[in-house]
Amino acid sequence: MRKGEETRTRILDVAEAAVLQKGFGGTSIEELIAETGITKSGFFYHFKDKNELAKALLNRYIENDERIYDEIFSRARDLMDDPLQSFLLGLKLLSELLSDLPNGHPGCLVATVCYYERLFDREIQETNRNAVLAWRRRFGRMLREIMDVYPPREPVDVDQLADMVSSVLEGGIVLSKTLKEPNTLAEQVLMLRTFVRLLFQPAVEQPLAVVRPAQAFGAAGGGQP
């Protein structure tokens, strides 16, 4: 039971690395079993076909992805009470995490699936779609909290702004990989951070450190419930 899970994980590890470098169509089962040190029969014991492997691979990737965002943004939330500052810190932490990856970001499975769509069944395409929608909800939730406090300088649709986070991440990965410049991705996240700051930070030159105490003071003096 435990042993089976371990082998399965090892196959998924090898497969994930291969698929991110060569796509699903470019990754052969034979090379996976060679690298895992398993036999073909052993492989098909765990996954009945390539589609099932893709399914497991994608689900695991998405779960892990969600876990990472949960960690980063909840840590940012702990450190900063203000929703805007917390989000900005989260983006900072994310960019640091990305620039710490030794060989750059290995690639996003969601994008890989997206560029291979026609050869997967509807279930995988739905899973992929839901992953992107989950990103939209996640970042949208945080952005709505921000907008409750800070009116944006320009009118923006919150879902579109949330999608911008995903766009910059996906696009940044493509750029980083293509250019072979691992840092480009982290820089793009920081550029997005600049956008968010610009969009929500009050028009005064100095950041919140100056503005907020005034607001808080005013509220306290004015008599809140």
Added chain:
Amino acid sequence: MRKGEETRTRILDVAEAAVLQKGFGGTSIEELIAETGITKSGFFYHFKDKNELAKALLNRYIENDERIYDEIFSRARDLMDDPLQSFLLGLKLLSELLSDLPNGHPGCLVATVCYYERLFDREIQETNRNAVLAWRRRFGRMLREIMDVYPPREPVDVDQLADMVSSVLEGGIVLSKTLKEPNTLAEQVLMLRTFVRLLFQPAVEQPLAVVRPAQAFGAAGGGQP
């Protein structure tokens, strides 16, 4: 001579559509010859192997891509003299072009190659890299012109900002395809446009249409509002 070019083009057309939907590894030569109505030998007369097909496909795609950007931004340049307004108009035109695509953007070959890298030779990877660098130079050139006139509200690296355009496009394509929401890509371009406007437009609340006459009036009359 003419006939050969025509067949070659037909193969490339079929191949491009297939590759954008299924990746290189997922596209078989057999399906290409079936759809073009050519024989296997005929195919290999034009392209000695799949790598050569990819090379031709990528080069053609990049050329076409460059042509489109040339057209859009030179038209925007003709209509607007101010570099910022011209760039903003260019992004508007681009987003309109993208939202007019009947079935949404079919996908970017640069991204496809990026997610298939390991199975191509160094030449293709270099071609791909150069395409992204060309985008950086193109948008960088326009952004530099803007920065000569308008100081950005936040300090930004011009190359990173130029890359942001590519990021949002590449990421927007992935989102649009995955979500099966053709409009998402166009919206992302407009969101980027908001960022650029916010970053460079003078701190006054009203946009140029209102601000400019007032400035002109003030300069002529010698008095301040």
Added chain:
DNA sequence: CCCCCTCCTGTACCCGCGGTACAGTTTCGA
């Protein structure tokens, strides 16, 4: 008019890979 070059078609073949089928073996916990 014929020759040659371009642009193919047809045939035959090799091998790697996805996938199936199924029999047999190890390992390990209940």
Added chain:
DNA sequence: TCGAAACTGTACCGCGGGTACAGGAGGGGG
């Protein structure tokens, strides 16, 4: 010690990428 889980081994199928030629249509130039 029994049985299920987790494999191995072997044999086989058909498709797809790719090679190797041989040959044919069609047109333009000498």
